[in-house]
Amino acid sequence: MSHDDSAYEHLADAHDEHGQWAFGTGIEDVALEIAAPVPDGADGADLAEYCLMLGDDALAYGHRLSEWVANAPELEEEVALANTALDLIGQARVLLSRAAHLGAGEDEDDLAYQRSEGQYRNVALAELTDGGDFGHAIARMLIFSSWRLALLQRLVDSTDPVLAAVAAKGVKEVAYHRDYAARWTLRLGDGTDESHARMQAALETVWPYVEELYRVSDVEKRLIEVKVAADPATTRAEVDIVLDEVLPLATLTRPDRPAVGTIGGRGGRQGVHTEQLGHMLAEMQSLARQHPGAKW
Amino acid sequence: MSAREIAGAVLDPEMPMLTLADLGVLRDVTEDGEHVTVTITPTYSGCPAVAEMRADLRRTLAEAGYRDVEVRTVLSPAWSTDWITDAGRRALAEHGIAPPGAAPSGPITLTLASPSTVVRCPNCGSPTTEETSRFGPTACTALRRCTSCREPFEHMKEL
Numbered sequence: 001m002s003h004d005d006s007a008y009e010h011l012a013d014a015h016d017e018h019g020q021w022a023f024g025t026g027i028e029d030v031a032l033e034i035a036a037p038v039p040d041g042a043d044g045a046d047l048a049e050y051c052l053m054l055g056d057d058a059l060a061y062g063h064r065l066s067e068w069v070a071n072a073p074e075l076e077e078e079v080a081l082a083n084t085a086l087d088l089i090g091q092a093r094v095l096l097s098r099a100a101h102l103g104a105g106e107d108e109d110d111l112a113y114q115r116s117e118g119q120y121r122n123v124a125l126a127e128l129t130d131g132g133d134f135g136h137a138i139a140r141m142l143i144f145s146s147w148r149l150a151l152l153q154r155l156v157d158s159t160d161p162v163l164a165a166v167a168a169k170g171v172k173e174v175a176y177h178r179d180y181a182a183r184w185t186l187r188l189g190d191g192t193d194e195s196h197a198r199m200q201a202a203l204e205t206v207w208p209y210v211e212e213l214y215r216v217s218d219v220e221k222r223l224i225e226v227k228v229a230a231d232p233a234t235t236r237a238e239v240d241i242v243l244d245e246v247l248p249l250a251t252l253t254r255p256d257r258p259a260v261g262t263i264g265g266r267g268g269r270q271g272v273h274t275e276q277l278g279h280m281l282a283e284m285q286s287l288a289r290q291h292p293g294a295k296w
Numbered sequence: 297m298s299a300r301e302i303a304g305a306v307l308d309p310e311m312p313m314l315t316l317a318d319l320g321v322l323r324d325v326t327e328d329g330e331h332v333t334v335t336i337t338p339t340y341s342g343c344p345a346v347a348e349m350r351a352d353l354r355r356t357l358a359e360a361g362y363r364d365v366e367v368r369t370v371l372s373p374a375w376s377t378d379w380i381t382d383a384g385r386r387a388l389a390e391h392g393i394a395p396p397g398a399a400p401s402g403p404i405t406l407t408l409a410s411p412s413t414v415v416r417c418p419n420c421g422s423p424t425t426e427e428t429s430r431f432g433p434t435a436c437t438a439l440r441r442c443t444s445c446r447e448p449f450e451h452m453k454e455l
Contacts, residue, residue, distance in 0.1 A: 031371045080431035090342025165371035169341050172455050175404045180430055182408055242406055
């Protein structure tokens with residue numbers, strides 16, 4: 001086969017001067033907007049940290065969703081979960097690129113593959129393993145999507161052009177994820193005795209991690225002041241509206257379980273995670289760490 | 297041919313019945329002396345086809361003699377299926393993919409059942425079709441089935 005006929009050469013060509021494929025794509029070009037100046041009144045380091053929070057939520061949860069590929073109960077659901085993962089990882093790429101541009105790291109890949117768990121800023125709900133339980137996947141998606149949709153709807157008006165652009169696109173995507181989860185919640189909750197019991201059990205399992213979604217970190221407080229960030233505390237009502245509509249229709253009950261506490265006030269936003277994130281990163285990062293800067 | 301005409305005729309890698317211009321992802325093409333700047337926008341945040349579009353644009357323009365080409369990606373304003381041209385909609389239907397209706401606007405409400413909008417079967421034209429999966433083989437399509445001719449088909453989702 002001549003040089004020009006190589007399929008791999010063709011793929012490498014897709015990524016411009018970097019000649020890289022898989023991890024290590026043409027990163028600085030992910031979007032023109034990532035080089036925009038920091039909005040007036042905001043601190044660049046704060047903004048980078050905030051982009052990591054929203055980006056890590058999407059990356060960690062996107063990776064968990066991708067674990068369903070080849071493991072979902074039906075092909076259609078596998079495609080649905082993979083597409084949902086793709087949307088979220090797309091959001092993460094832009095947000096991590098913005099964080100890198102603001103000095104948090106070299107580039108999106110450096111941030112995704114070279115940070116340890118203590119440097120991740122996602123909420124715990126994003127990192128939990130589904131443990132192969134489709135009910136768990138649906139319970140988490142219902143809550144996560146309802147919450148993220150409410151956040152993104154606020155961020156459409158962010159003074160940061162990257163957050164506003166990610167939000168404008170993400171709102172449509174995440175609304176679709178939420179609908180998917182809500183329909184499956186109905187089908188499983190109001191299905192057989194077995195599916196009902198497992199869906200209720202899944203809700204009980206994720207419930208202790210819901211309260212963290214509404215906590216406001218110091219970084220967020222400062223960025224809310226200057227209209228860069230969205231206030232997560234204000235999203236509770238919108239999540240509750242969804243749950244109050246869907247759960248009774250699904251014959252499920254809203255769990256009554258205490259929230260997982262913080263460690264000295266520190267949670268996912270400050271880098272304190274469940275043990276599940278480390279296991280996830282070990283798998284997600286192993287290839288990139290074994291072959292730093294690899295090209296193929 | 298101008299750089300704009302060449303760039304506009306490049307095909308979408310996932311739906312090659314559409315040109316990038318028909319799909320509405322080609323935002324701008326400017327020529328400044330030898331330098332050509334092409335601006336595109338992704339359909340979905342994680343659309344894996346963007347890298348291929350960039351490569352195809354570079355390669356096609358290079359073959360036409362444009363060697364100094366920069367391809368930029370912009371996110372805002374966000375792409376919508378309303379940007380697909382009429383020619384693009386016809387091409388989709390001719391290739392068995394039901395084109396999208398008008399993109400939704402206004403407040404986002406929870407939809408617990410498939411919307412009742414009529415999606416015509418691209419094979420027999422029947423208006424009685426049903427959704428089988430909200431997610432199809434690419435991020436932008438859903439799967440449907442015609443209840444008249446029984447053929448399954450893809451529907452480009454309104455976004």
